[in-house]
Amino acid sequence: MLKGNGSRLARTIAQFVGYLLAIGLLVASIWYAMRGQRIEDWWILLRADPWVTVAFFVTVIASGVLAPGIMFWFATRPFVTGRPLSLLNMQALIAAGALLNYTPFKAGLIGRVAYLKHFHGVGYRAAVFTHAVILIVFLSSSLLTVVVTVWRGSIDAVWCLTSLAGILILAGLTAPLLRLLMPSEIAVNPRLHSSVGALIAYLIPCFMAQILGLFVTALRWWLIFRILERPIALADAWMAAVVHMVSLTAGPANGIGLREWLIGISGKLGGLSSGLEIDLRVSMSAALIDRAVEAAVLVVLGLLGLAVLRLVYRGSGSGDADATTRWNLTGE
Secondary structure, eight states, rough: OOOHHHHHHHHHHHHHHHHHHHHHHHHHHHHHTTTTGGGGGGGHHSSOOHHHHHHHHHHHIIIOOOOOHHHHHHHHHHGOOOOOOHHHHHHHHHHHHHHHSSSOOHHHHHHHHHHHHHHHHOHHHHHHHHHHHHHHHHHHEEEEEEHHHHHHHSSHHHHHHHHHHHHHHHHHHHHHHHHHHSTTSOOOHHHHHHHHHHHHOOOOHHHHHHHHHHHHHHHHHHHHHHHHHHHOOHHHHHHHHHHHHHHHHHSGGGGTTTTHHHHHHHHHHHSSSSGGGOOOHHHHHHHHHHHHHHHHHHHHHHHHHHHHHHHHHHHTTTHHHHHHHHHHHHHO
């Protein structure tokens, strides 16, 4: 008992220290980017083409909420044993979770797992497994597209066809591995336990959703550098999108601090072309503006997501057994 309490305390302290380090990195990036600049230099969004600014906000919404929502929905659906999980509910969960993940202890992740278990019957083992699936899909698709991008040097028709073929191959290679990793006691669509073909059919939409997420994130970075009047190629923006996603996966609190420095250093080192060999301050400024817009978007969408989830909770009779039975029988 004491040992368990000690490990939880150590984990909590580690999370809090990591959060403080992330905040420190963010503050340091702001200080570095603003050296020698006037405050009015940061109102770049107001001076940019309105349509470009609107497109940038749309890509922030798509990459921060919509694409992850689609990805998690595809990955989670086979493990739902309670009331049906709609795409709208998952989008609300992702939006609310993204906002809450700005707190020190990944409250959004914890809340999403608890919500899915309570309302949709997705057990904790199933939650761990689906997150493992999402991580495998992200790592393999990122590696694939980085290799193809380095090979091609641009996003063209050959790039698209090669990436599509690679996704199909990756799904075929990953399916047998997942069949071995999936615990037999997990409640899931029985076909996923018995058929590799069913696992491939399960994985392909997950891979496609991940590619969609990377694409809209690449557009997001392509647009922000265009707004800063330091345009980069879409291939370079794709590399920035991979860095962006890595910071979300590896860093605490939505990659606070880590993303800014990784993007800044990536810009300084250069990407596939000389177009990304830009001053560290410029690429870091792009990351800070992107962070500010993301935070504003998530405040709005996160609060809306929490409101939707609250309505669902109230309409379900506080999650009682009768409500669960009614959803199973009628699908309402």
